[in-house]
Amino acid sequence: MIELFAEKKDCCGCGACMNICPKTAIHMEKDEYGFVYPKIDTEKCVECGACKKVCAFQNEPTRKQPQRVYAIASKNNDLVKKSASGGLFATMAVQVLEQGGCVYGAVMQHEEHELHIRHVCCETKKELYHLQGSKYVQSSLGNIFKDVQKKLKNDIFVLFSGTPCQVDALKSYLRKDYPNLLTVDIICHGVPSEQFFNDYIHYTQKKIGGEISEFKFRDKSSGWGYNLTAKYIQVDGSTEYYRTASSDSSYFDMFINSIALRENCYHCKYTNGKRTGDITIGDYWGIEEEHPETLEQNGGRLSEKNGISVSLINSDKGIVFFDEIKEQFDYYESTFEKAAKRNTQLVHPVKLTKARKNVLDMYRKWGYGAVEFYFWCRIPKQKAKSIVRRVLPKETRQKIKQLLHK
Ligand SMILES: Cc1cc2nc3c(=O)[nH]c(=O)nc-3n(C[C@H](O)[C@H](O)[C@H](O)COP(=O)(O)OP(=O)(O)OC[C@H]3O[C@@H](n4cnc5c(N)ncnc54)[C@H](O)[C@@H]3O)c2cc1C
Structure with missing residues (x-):
């Protein structure tokens, strides 16, 4: 019988095994903390081994070293405002959509009194708004790899964005490089489960007395940083906004202090300078120390109030794409060492502490x-x-x- 993973730390929950299975014998199942893991239906399984071969997290695929590093922000302020940092993703996405391509990324959808975080395909600029902004929750990929492959085979230009493990999983699923595929991986801290997030949402709803229909981790109304905002529907049907400091949110605390992340995140092999995407995007934390000359207040063109991204350009394809659209950005050259100084997710995974076990045990019991x-x-x-x-x-x-x- 096939064993998909020996320990939980060996599975990132990307679902590539489920996507590849020719007998649809694999489905994803939640564990007691809400993290999803693949499970084989032994009645349907013919033991072909495709699921083991496709697993990028357990195999060692080729990854790329950054060739260029930038501190960067889009010149389009409307895009920057709705994005987590410098609006890099949205600017690239607009370019792809204008060329007739499509963009895959994570959205948060309100359905049946819950918020679902999942990857979708976006084909118009009007829909792009939903993909912008960081959702600090594991996004479900469902059967999206099959869909991406179909588009690529039909010669449609595809931009696929996600966590480094999701991008690696897609590449492993595709098995070959497509010239019409551009991949973007985010610098990733790790992910809590959707169930844990929704339990926090339900708890908050009781406190504020309404149903939350939208949630933003990076509301820009008070500047670049972590500002949490929930849009909620009151009993009389009217909508209201609930804003809370990230330091007052239990969920954000469990995320940022790495207490409630998926087990493999503490052993993540992507937290270094070898990247899975053609282009890597993140926040340029520490810009004021590494490149003070780039900031508005010192005569530069980047604004700390609006948000500043770091971008690693990792492949020739990434360079060609970036050079095509570079006029749409304000950018300055940087180095990997400078970018990694305050972004330790570029150097090592987050630390697993006793607090994780304690908190998740309490969560399971009470x-x-x-x-x-x-x-x-x-x-x-x-x-x-x-x-x-x-x-x-x-x-x-x-x-x-x-x-x-x-
Ligand atoms: C779980 C998570 C952890 C992160 N940790 C760090 C970190 O430690 N350091 C750092 O510098 N940056 C981190 N980021 C990235 C950062 O929050 C911004 O997304 C990044 O700076 C890009 O900003 P932007 O303005 O270009 O684009 P935005 O419009 O803000 O970014 C949107 C992009 O993020 C993707 N995305 C959003 N949520 C998810 C999700 N749940 N799963 C997969 N993809 C998602 C979208 O598909 C889209 O590609 C993290 C993001 C996520 C989702």
Whole structure:
């Protein structure tokens, strides 16, 4: 009998095995925390082994080293406003759509009182808005690889965007390079499950007294950063907005502090300079230290208020595409080392701590309320730490630590 993965850390949940199975013998199933894993129906399985061969996460495919690195933002402010950082993705997507191509990416859809995060195909500029912005939740790929392959075989230009493991999975599924395929991978911190996210949404709904129909992690109304905004429907049918600081959101805390991520994210092999996409996109955190001359306030063209991306151009195809559209960006050359300094996801995976096991155990036993409780107990300690960090010089803090450990 085929064993798809020995341990949970060996499966990223991309579903390439499900897509490739000639007998449709594989489906995705949730575990107790809501993370999806493939499962084989042994009655249907003919043990052809296609599922094991296609698994990019367990095999070692060829990846590319960045050839160029930029600090960059789109000149189109409308696109930048709706994007997480510099609107790089949307600008590339518009170009592809204008050439008659199509764009695959993650959307968040409100259906049957839940928010679903899934990959879709976008064919018009009007729909593109839904793909913009980061959804810090695992996106479901469903049977999308089959759809991408059909488009490629029909000579349609395709831009596929996703996490590095999703891009690698697509390439492994396709088995050959298509000249009409451009891939974009995001610098990725890791992903919590859709179930965990919806439990947070349900909890928040009880607090605000309405049904959340839209949720943004990167609302730009107060600038570039993590600003959470939910659009919700009140009992009388009217809509309202609920805004919360990321530091006051239990879900965001569990995401950003790597407490509730999928198990393989802690062992991710894509968190380095070998990239799966033709182009890699992320936030240029630390730009003020690495390239202060590029910022508006210092006479440069990039705005920290609007958002600044980092872009790694990793392949010849990526270079040709970028050169075609570079006039649409404000950009400055950078280096991988500079970009990686404050973006550790380019150097190593996030650290697995005891907190993950504790929180997920509590979540399984007592539901999301226990996660909220844990979060509110953690906050005073975190806030105290950040005040101490601001007030006391590093040497003094180190001396105190030494004293405490004696
Ligand atoms: C789960 C996750 C973790 C991230 N971690 C980091 C990080 O540690 N460091 C960093 O610099 N940047 C990270 N990013 C990327 C960052 O948030 C921005 O997406 C990036 O800066 C691009 O911004 P943009 O303005 O060009 O485009 P945007 O319009 O903001 O980006 C949209 C793109 O992101 C894709 N996308 C959105 N949500 C998902 C999802 N759930 N799964 C797959 N693809 C998705 C869309 O398909 C589209 O391609 C992360 C993004 C996600 C989704």
